[in-house]
Amino acid sequence: MRLLRYGPSLVFLRSSNVEEGEGFLRNVFGVEKMPVDDAWNLSDELQTLAFVTPAEEWKTILDLRRGAFLLKMRCDSFLKELFNSEAPFERVNLGPHIVILRVPAEVEEAARFIEERYGGVETSLARGVNEGEEVDTLLLVTDKKLNGPLRIADIKRTFLIRDDFLNVYRRVRLDLPVLTYKSAPEGWREITIRVYDNEKRYEENVERLLLVLEDLDLGFVVSEGWDWDYPRPFMRIRVYKVKLITWEDPERVKFLLKGLEYRGTKRFADIDVFVEGKKISWTKIAENFDSKLELAEAAREELESLLSEGAKKRLHEIEERLEG
Numbered sequence: 001m002r003l004l005r006y007g008p009s010l011v012f013l014r015s016s017n018v019e020e021g022e023g024f025l026r027n028v029f030g031v032e033k034m035p036v037d038d039a040w041n042l043s044d045e046l047q048t049l050a051f052v053t054p055a056e057e058w059k060t061i062l063d064l065r066r067g068a069f070l071l072k073m074r075c076d077s078f079l080k081e082l083f084n085s086e087a088p089f090e091r092v093n094l095g096p097h098i099v100i101l102r103v104p105a106e107v108e109e110a111a112r113f114i115e116e117r118y119g120g121v122e123t124s125l126a127r128g129v130n131e132g133e134e135v136d137t138l139l140l141v142t143d144k145k146l147n148g149p150l151r152i153a154d155i156k157r158t159f160l161i162r163d164d165f166l167n168v169y170r171r172v173r174l175d176l177p178v179l180t181y182k183s184a185p186e187g188w189r190e191i192t193i194r195v196y197d198n199e200k201r202y203e204e205n206v207e208r209l210l211l212v213l214e215d216l217d218l219g220f221v222v223s224e225g226w227d228w229d230y231p232r233p234f235m236r237i238r239v240y241k242v243k244l245i246t247w248e249d250p251e252r253v254k255f256l257l258k259g260l261e262y263r264g265t266k267r268f269a270d271i272d273v274f275v276e277g278k279k280i281s282w283t284k285i286a287e288n289f290d291s292k293l294e295l296a297e298a299a300r301e302e303l304e305s306l307l308s309e310g311a312k313k314r315l316h317e318i319e320e321r322l323e324g
Contacts, residue, residue, distance in 0.1 A: 001217050001246070002146040003176055004169070007098025007138075008043040009075035010062075010129060013082075014055045014091040021052040021088050022069075028085060029078075031069045039068040040125075041151045047071060048078045052089075060095040062129040096132030097165030100140045100150060101172060103183035104247050107141050107156045110183045114139060117175065118168065120159030125152065128160045137165040139172070145217035148308055184247045190222075191250050192274040193242045193257065194229060202240050204318050205269045208260055209242065211318075212303065215311035218253060219246025229272075254280045256306075259299035263319055 015021035025031060039049050048071040053063070071078050079092065103110045114120040120139055123131065128138045141157040142150060161168055172179070180188075197205050206224075213221060227241040246253065254273040261271055273280045282292055289295040304312055 001219050003102045003180065004173055005045045005100050005146045007045065007100050007140065008047045008049050010060065010095030011048055011050045011075060011078065012060055012093040012095065013050055013052045013089045014057060014093065015052055015089045016055045017088060018052050018054060024088055025050065025052070025069050029071060031071060033067040033069055036062065036064050036068045037152055039070040042149055043070055044149050046074050048073060048075045055090045060093055060129060060133065062126050094134040095129050096134065096136040096138045098138045098140060099165055099169050099172065100142060100146060102142055102144070102146050103179060105143045106183055107143065110141060110179050111157050113179060113182055114159050118161050118171065120161045123158050123160050125155060125158050128158050132160050135164060137161045137163055137168040139168060147217055188245050188247055189250060189275065191244050191246060191253060193244060194239045194272045194274065195269055196229065196237060196239045197269040201322055204322050206240050208315060208318050209271065211311055211315060212260060213244065215307055216256065218248055219244040250275045250280060251285050255285045255299050256303050258282065258296050259303035262293065262296040262300065265293065266323060268319070268322055
């Protein structure tokens with residue numbers, strides 16, 4: 001589970017001929033200008049958002065009417081290419097650096113902590129860019145996973161901090177236990193996931209499970225290995241056990257993993273979820289469903305809607321092996 005990462009870099013390219021500058025980016029880097037919101041929503045950690053503006057502008061003003069170019073490369077690599085290619089820009093300015101923090105759904109306590117601990121001033125993303133400088137940091141707070149692009153709509157709070165981003169990143173990283181505790185008063189939960197496959201295809205089934213846990217960023221896997229389960233008196237079966245530390249609702253985890261038990265009517269494995277040694281029954285999450293299969297179909301549909309395209313493709317590849 002990732003709780004902290006960097007955002008994209010903001011680069012303002014000043015040109016006496018904006019149209020020529022934009023054409024240069026299209027031709028040399030093979031990118032097209034797009035609305036700023038779209039560029040942000042598609043951007044990932046340490047990528048670059050470039051804005052071409054008139055040469056007389058000196059402030060890092062985020063003009064939504066002009067659009068932006070998304071460069072899926074680090075800012076230093078992008079600037080190196082500009083320097084080495086006789087780019088038609090007279091000057092380059094950088095916006096404030098962006099750090100993104102993930103907390104549970106309740107963000108009010110985290111917001112108060114950020115204001116008191118780091119002197120953060122709450123603002124909006126656009127206003128923070130306009131008011132901040134290269135030496136400042138924008139700390140964005142979200143409750144969404146951080147292992148992929150973050151949409152503007154998923155930003156719950158934005159704070160402008162008058163400090164270098166490396167200092168802010170280090171301080172927030174050290175304060176993560178306090179921040180997550182304040183944001184999750186019920187604390188972290190330890191849940192146990194047990195996988196059983198009567199056809200003994202554990203390699204594929206465990207790979208599917210870990211793939212989903214990682215891609216959905218459901219928690220920290222703290223241990224895994226073989227164990228025994230006793231479904232009935234005097235009956236012992238071997239299972240694969242994964243321990244997960246998470247702030248997610250265990251019933252939510254159970255529902256999503258139910259989507260791994262089946263693909264259509266094909267059953268791959270039994271996946272049970274335990275909290276404090278007690279198994280969560282499938283009937284507890286099946287209030288609106290008439291059967292286990294109907295529940296599994298709904299869980300599968302939601303699971304696939306949440307997975308990244310790469311993870312979904314990998315999941316299908318593994319399952320094709322199981323079906324073969």
